[in-house]
Structure formats: C-alpha cells, structure tokens
Amino acid sequence: MASSPDFKVKLSSLVTEVEAGLRAHLPPASNRPARIHEAMRYSLEAGGKRLRPVLALAAADLFGARAAALPAAVAIECVHTYSLIHDDLPAMDDDDLRRGRPTCHRQFDEATAILAGDALLTHAFALLATAYADRPALAVALVRELGEAAGSTRLIGGQMEDMLGETRATITADDLDFIHRNKTAAMIELALVAGGRCGGASDAVIATLRRAGAQLGLTFQIVDDILDATRTSAELGKTAGKDAAAGKATYVKVHGLEASRAAATRCTEAALAALRELPGDTTFLTALATSMLARTA
Numbered sequence: 001m002a003s004s005p006d007f008k009v010k011l012s013s014l015v016t017e018v019e020a021g022l023r024a025h026l027p028p029a030s031n032r033p034a035r036i037h038e039a040m041r042y043s044l045e046a047g048g049k050r051l052r053p054v055l056a057l058a059a060a061d062l063f064g065a066r067a068a069a070l071p072a073a074v075a076i077e078c079v080h081t082y083s084l085i086h087d088d089l090p091a092m093d094d095d096d097l098r099r100g101r102p103t104c105h106r107q108f109d110e111a112t113a114i115l116a117g118d119a120l121l122t123h124a125f126a127l128l129a130t131a132y133a134d135r136p137a138l139a140v141a142l143v144r145e146l147g148e149a150a151g152s153t154r155l156i157g158g159q160m161e162d163m164l165g166e167t168r169a170t171i172t173a174d175d176l177d178f179i180h181r182n183k184t185a186a187m188i189e190l191a192l193v194a195g196g197r198c199g200g201a202s203d204a205v206i207a208t209l210r211r212a213g214a215q216l217g218l219t220f221q222i223v224d225d226i227l228d229a230t231r232t233s234a235e236l237g238k239t240a241g242k243d244a245a246a247g248k249a250t251y252v253k254v255h256g257l258e259a260s261r262a263a264a265t266r267c268t269e270a271a272l273a274a275l276r277e278l279p280g281d282t283t284f285l286t287a288l289a290t291s292m293l294a295r296t297a
Contacts, residue, residue, distance in 0.1 A: 004287065006283075007284065007287040007288075007291070010284050011054065011284075011288070014050075014053075014054045014057050014058065015050050015054060017057060017066075017070065018050045018053040018054060018057070018070075018073060018074070018077065019045075019050075021053070021070045021071070021073060021074045022044055022045060022074055022077065023045075025070075025071060025074045025127055025131075026040065026041060026044065026074075026078075026123070027040075027123075029041050035108070035112060036112065036115055036116060036119055038108075039104055039107075039108045039112050039113065039115075039116035040116045040119055040120055040123075042104060042107060042108070042116075043081050043084065043085050043098075043104045043116060043120075044077065044078065044081045044120065046098065046099040046100070046101060047099050047100065048099045050077065051188070051191075051220070052073075052076045052077060052080050052187055052188060052190075052191040053073035053074065053076055053077045053191065054073075054288070055188065055191035055192050055195065055213070055216075055285075055288070056069050056072055056073040056076055056191040056192070056194050056195040056198075057069050057070065057073050057195060058195065058284055058285050058288065059191070059192045059193075059194075059195025059196050059199070059209060059285070060195035060196070060198045060199045061195075061280075061284075062195075062196075062199060062201075062278060062279060062280030062281070062282065062285075063196070063198075063199025063200060063201060063279075063280065064199065065195075065198045065199035065200070068198045068199075069194065069195050069198035069199070071127055071128065071131030071132070072128065072131075072132075072142055072194045072195070072197075072198055073191070073194070073195075074127060075123075075124040075125070075127045075128050075142075075146060076124070076146070076187065076190060076191055076194060078120040078121070078123055078124040078127070079120070079121055079124045079146065079150050079155075079187065080187055081117075081120055082116075082117040082118070082120040082121040082124075083117075083150075083155060083159070083187075084098055085103070085104045085105075085113050085114075085116055085117040085120070086113075086114070086117045087159065088103040088104065088105065088113075089105055089110065089113060089114065090105070090110065092159075092163070104116055104117075121150070124146060125143060125146065125147075128142045128143050128146065129143065138197060138198065141197050142194055142197060142198075145190055145193055145194060145197070146190065146194075149186040149187055149189065149190035150186075150187070153182070154182040154186035155182060155183060155186050155187060157178075157182050158178065158179050158180070158181070158182030158183025158184070158186070159183050161175065161178055161179045161182070161183075161249075162179045162183055162248060162249065165179065165248060165249035166248060171249040171253065171254055172254075173254060173255070175249055176249045176250075176251065176254050179249055180217075180218055180221040180222070180251075181214065181217070181218065183221075184217050184218075184220060184221040184224075185213070185214050185216075185217020185218050185220075185221065186217070187217070188213050188214075188216050188217035188220060189210055189213030189214045189216075189217055190213070191213065192209040192210070192212060192213040192216075193206055193209050193210050193213060195209075196209045205278065205279065208274055208277050208278055209274075209278070211274045212271050212274035212275050212278075212285075212289075215267045215268070215270040215271035215274065216267075216268075216271045216289055216292065218263075218267040219264050219267040219268050219271060219289070219292050219293060220292055221251075222251045222260055222263050222264040222267065223264050223292060223293065223295050223296055225250040225251040225252050225253075225260060226251070226252060226257065226260050226261065226264070226296050227295065227296070228250065228252075229250070229252045229257065230257075251263060261296060264293055264296065265293060268289055268290070268292065268293045271289050272286060272289055272290075275289065
C-alpha cells in the first residue's frame, strides 16, 4: 500500500538519489557568472515532490538500470523546473510562491529568472548528450523523447492552450483534455519512458510505459486541480485558488468537484492496469500511483 513503511523507505531513498544527482549534474553556484547559477540552483534545489525523476528511476529499476537512469532523471527535472520558473513569470501566471518560497523572479529579478529557465532547459539536453555519449543510440533516443515531450505540441503547446483558455468564454472538455495531456502528462509520460529506455526495454514495453505515464499524468493534474480548489496556500506550497481567479481551464471548473474526483479514480485505475502489464516488480510504481490519488482524501 502507498502508506506502507516499505513504500516510504523506497520513496525516500529515490528522492535522496535524485537530490544527490541534482547536486552532481549542475554547474556549481560559484561558476561565473555566479548569479545565473545561483538562480538555477535556487529553483532546482527548492524541493518539491520530485515525482518525475523518481518515476524515471523507478521505471529503470524494473530492468536493473536505476543508476544508469540518474542523468536522464536529472535532465527531466531540469526541464520541469524551467517550465515552473517561466510559468510563474508576470507575463504568464504571475505567481509569487513556488515550492513554499518566493518564485525565482521574486527572489532574483525577471530577467535573471528568464535566463535561469533558459539555462536549465539547455543544460538538460547537454547532460543527456554527455552522460550517454558511450551509448549513442540511447542518447539520441532520450534527446528525441525529451525534445518531443517539451516541445511546441506538448509541454509548450499545453501551456499556450492554457493561456488562451483564460480569454475564452467557454472551455470545452476537449480543450481541457489537450491542456492536461500536454502541459502536465507529457513530462510524466516521458519520465517512465526514459527510465525504460535506460533499461533497454522493448518497443512493446515502452508503449505500455507511455500509456501508464499518460494516465498517471492526467491523474496528477486532475488531483492538482482539486487541491487548488480545496486546500490553502500553506498546504500547497504555492498560491491556492489562483487558477479559478485567473479563469483557467481546470477539471473542477469544467466538470465539477465530484466528477473530477471520479475522473481521477478512472485514470488511476487505467494506469494501474497498464502497470500490471510491465515486467519486473511494479509494487513501488503501483503504490506511487495509488498515493497520487490519495492526495485528495
């Protein structure tokens, strides 16, 4: 179960590995110009759930390749953090709080935050190219996967549609699905796929990981929408109720609270069904999927 001691111990162990990987695979804060590297590390080392890199390591663990997947996990977290820095900017969501402390542009300044996000995005691709230089086919596959997941039709495309949604009189279920599948689910899907690729998974297994990740990503975002509507800023570590105030497309806005909870349950069940098809011991991944849904309890 998600609350079992074994689950908590492994989750803690994976998060510790991720934190060590972040420290090892980023330029030191003292590197010239120090301000940009301080800003990069400020946002990257602010904590958070580390869900995406943990998923990458857990997926690789199915194939005995956990250590090999660490650079890929770090690259994914770099891209995720870049997206948060830019998402919080005044021209985007204009937020003051992220991961329980001031956003990057509040702690430093807007120009530094933009550059810090740019630097993290660029660093992610450089890291994949260098860390897997001795496995060029894997390096190419990981760069391709990251480029597609973070590009204009997925992560960035979802963000664009999310912003456009603020100006629309009506948000359809199709609009909402596009935003959530791309702005959020794409990177969670990528995490499982990257872990599988590091472990040499077959095309069939990669497809199953992709399917599980897509459903987990939807669960995560639906739950996030529910929490935004029902929790405080202190509980969330970011500004609560901001999506509703901005008129953003959320599951709660389009479908209502109870229907959103039902949708999160359906997506979790679909993710669990896909995880059952995978080789290896999926106990941890199953517990993690269950714990994501339990956040609404």
